[in-house]
Amino acid sequence: MESNFLKIISLFLIILSISFLQPSPALGARITDVRYWSAPDHTRIVIDLTEPIQYETFLQENPPQFHLELKGTSIHTSKKEMDVKDPLVTKISLIELGKNKVKLILHQKRALSANTFTLKPYQDKSHRLVIDLIDVAQEKKEIEERQKQKEIKPKGTKIVVIDPGHGGEDPGAIGPQKTMEKDIVLKMGEKVVHLLNQNKEIQAFLTRKGDYFIPLEGRIKIAREYGADLFISLHADGSFNPKARGSSVYCLSLSGATDEAAKILADKENTSNILGGASLRPVAFAKDPNLSQILLDLMQSNSMKESFQFAETLLEDIQTVNPLKYPSYRQANFIVLKAPDIPSVLVELAFITNREDERLLNRPDFQEKMTKTLNATIKKYFGL
């Protein structure tokens, strides 16, 4: 017994002395990773850092490049030269300038405007430096194209906007087989939009068409630009309890959540803005100056009534595909459901953290059944 005790003590001392012998880490921040995400109108570059940093930026005109100098920083990633497959950027370079200075160069295909900001550590994310290189003309074109849809649509046509949750830096919930919520909901969203567009009386669009992040308010803005008659945000639930499973439907509440579980879920979905990296650049979600608050409140309560009706029908239909987590819709303060003039629901298709549900979410036959159900419910809701 005693000799074992001595062995443990001496082992402990050896480990302790080894940790003292380790060279002290270099002072300042270390760059540990570089990622990029391509959206139709911008490219987002994300730099992972071990500490907060100071930086200086400037845009070079010819050739078009974005330069950023980081002080008190060293490179600890192999991604020093990174080719970018993207419509806006060709390459990302990290150059050690000596004296703990690092230069980041973003090689652009054409002149772009830049929006740079930092994000503090959150959950498993470290300090992040984010650079959005924006094609302002393309951004404007996208908005105009969306706004045109409601003007050119034939009379009686209903517009549905499907919002695949999360994206880019925000993977959403992750399953035991590493299935990411952001990927599953994008795939399902594409399928629903495809099905909906088979109906002559419906035009359906996605808020995001790839693996990039849109702030929650930005998703509402897109739906409003399209003049949506219905907005559906698609998600896959996550829980620490691997046994939790089933589908659920959520609506907005302006006065507290149905219960603690609904509140926790809304809080979790709302942190998407922090994980995905909503910039400080305000989303132009301007209130129409012609609308009085009274009219806005009336519109909101009408949209909410419509949302409840849609949610009830959807629950009835969805239970033929997957067991329900709750028999009725739940309510909480979801940012993404706050459009005052569009009936909006959030659907948790299944629990990605449950082995069986994750398997189902990946199965084409389940995806087909689920998307067909959504299509049928939407048609029923519009009386088509």
Ligand SMILES: [Zn+2]
């Ligand atoms: Zn989600």
